[in-house]
Amino acid sequence: MTELTQRQKYDLKRQLEELKACRGRHTELISLYIPPNKQIHDVTSYLKNEYSQSQNIKSKTTMKNVLSAIESIMSRLKQFKQPPENGIVFFVGHKSIGSDKTDMVAYVIDPPLPINIFLYRCDSTFFIEPLEEMLVEKEIYGLFLIDRRECTIGLLRGNRIDLLKYMTSHVPGKHGRGGQSQRRFERLTELAAHEWFVKCGEQASEIFRNQKEIKGILVGGPGPTKQFFIDENYLHYEVQDKIVETFDTGYTDEYGLKELVSAASETMSNLKISKEKKLMKAFLKEITKSKGSLSVYGENQIRRALQIGAVDTLLLSENLRKYRIKLKCPSCNYIEERTISEDDLKNFSPEACPKCNTQSTMEIVEKVDLIDELSDLAEKIGSKVEIISLGSEEGDSLYSAFSGIAGILRYPIDL
Numbered sequence: 001m002t003e004l005t006q007r008q009k010y011d012l013k014r015q016l017e018e019l020k021a022c023r024g025r026h027t028e029l030i031s032l033y034i035p036p037n038k039q040i041h042d043v044t045s046y047l048k049n050e051y052s053q054s055q056n057i058k059s060k061t062t063m064k065n066v067l068s069a070i071e072s073i074m075s076r077l078k079q080f081k082q083p084p085e086n087g088i089v090f091f092v093g094h095k096s097i098g099s100d101k102t103d104m105v106a107y108v109i110d111p112p113l114p115i116n117i118f119l120y121r122c123d124s125t126f127f128i129e130p131l132e133e134m135l136v137e138k139e140i141y142g143l144f145l146i147d148r149r150e151c152t153i154g155l156l157r158g159n160r161i162d163l164l165k166y167m168t169s170h171v172p173g174k175h176g177r178g179g180q181s182q183r184r185f186e187r188l189t190e191l192a193a194h195e196w197f198v199k200c201g202e203q204a205s206e207i208f209r210n211q212k213e214i215k216g217i218l219v220g221g222p223g224p225t226k227q228f229f230i231d232e233n234y235l236h237y238e239v240q241d242k243i244v245e246t247f248d249t250g251y252t253d254e255y256g257l258k259e260l261v262s263a264a265s266e267t268m269s270n271l272k273i274s275k276e277k278k279l280m281k282a283f284l285k286e287i288t289k290s291k292g293s294l295s296v297y298g299e300n301q302i303r304r305a306l307q308i309g310a311v312d313t314l315l316l317s318e319n320l321r322k323y324r325i326k327l328k329c330p331s332c333n334y335i336e337e338r339t340i341s342e343d344d345l346k347n348f349s350p351e352a353c354p355k356c357n358t359q360s361t362m363e364i365v366e367k368v369d370l371i372d373e374l375s376d377l378a379e380k381i382g383s384k385v386e387i388i389s390l391g392s393e394e395g396d397s398l399y400s401a402f403s404g405i406a407g408i409l410r411y412p413i414d415l
């Protein structure tokens with residue numbers, strides 16, 4: 001599997017946001033990446049070595065903090081006989097919480113894709129690049145450049161461009177020597193061009209047909225040759241069907257591949273957004289219906305619709321930034337659930353229990369990201385969940401006009 005689900009992407013993004021916000025007062029935040037094939041006892045002996053070296057750290061507090069972070073990782077490692085399927089990542093250390101104070105944090109992350117490096121780093125920030133890398137789109141596009149002189153075939157994987165084949169032709173220039181042989185010369189030229197196109201078509205068809213994961217093919221080159229090549233069906237029909245669009249590029253060599261990708265970047269991001277747009281449009285269209293509407297919005301309404309299993313697609317804004325929390329009274333065990341914004345959670349002040357008349361204050365006993373909580377409810381009844389990004393008119397309106405939560409129903413219900 002090379003592509004993460006929307007949910008995995010969202011969860012990883014949120015974790016990385018949290019990690020990014022951590023700052024050590026000195027180089028005392030430890031990041032440890034353990035790949036799946038690494039022996040745990042090798043990791044432990046590596047850490048033991050780091051532990052003894054860290055005893056030479058000059059600053060007393062920094063040394064103490066680093067040592068306790070390593071201890072914490074070592075004790076957590078004891079729970080493992082071997083690393084999990086995708087390996088495991090630890091982020092442990094004392095993060096600064098202002099005015100000379102620090103707070104010990106420990107994150108253990110089960111990565112959604114395999115870790116392929118063993119890495120230990122002690123710094124004033126956590127090292128998150130390998131995890132960030134997992135968020136990069138891994139979609140594969142075929143790249144094809146053609147004119148009468150050159151042909152280049154490549155692949156775009158995420159942000160990486162791979163050159164697969166470069167060919168040059170022997171097709172003479174269009175203008176011959178004139179005179180009597182002009183017509184014959186033109187005929188020979190066109191024959192040579194035809195053979196050249198056949199060869200390019202065969203090569204490209206073979207390469208692209210072997211890449212089953214290709215999402216689309218981008219075609220480039222200067223002038224009208226590329227369109228002629230497509231119109232004359234030099235490509236296998238399966239490959240032909242995958243052509244997304246043609247773009248003008250100045251070059252048809254390796255440099256041309258870069259030109260092509262940058263020319264096509266808008267088209268590619270539109271492809272991704274267009275699916276989200278379509279869903280939001282379907283939702284907005286239902287809203288205008290006075291009878292039998294299949295749209296639902298408002299958190300309470302959505303919850304009720306989920307409860308009775310009536311939600312077909314749940315639309316959640318990527319920027320929702322809310323939590324579902326469970327409050328519990330320690331004296332009478334009264335429990336209350338509520339949704340709270342990220343900011344309100346940060347400034348949460350204890351409340352008295354509304355049920356019993358003791359001095360007890362309610363404690364937060366559970367905290368779940370609202371997107372995760374609602375997605376779980378939706379998955380239980382087999383609804384689709386779509387996380388909608390900001391940046392399009394429709395995506396923005398979900399966030400601002402509908403508080404980031406909406407749904408399309410399976411059948412009309414009375415709420």
Ligand SMILES: [Zn+2]
Pocket residue numbers: 329330331332333334353354355356357360
């Ligand atoms: Zn109580």
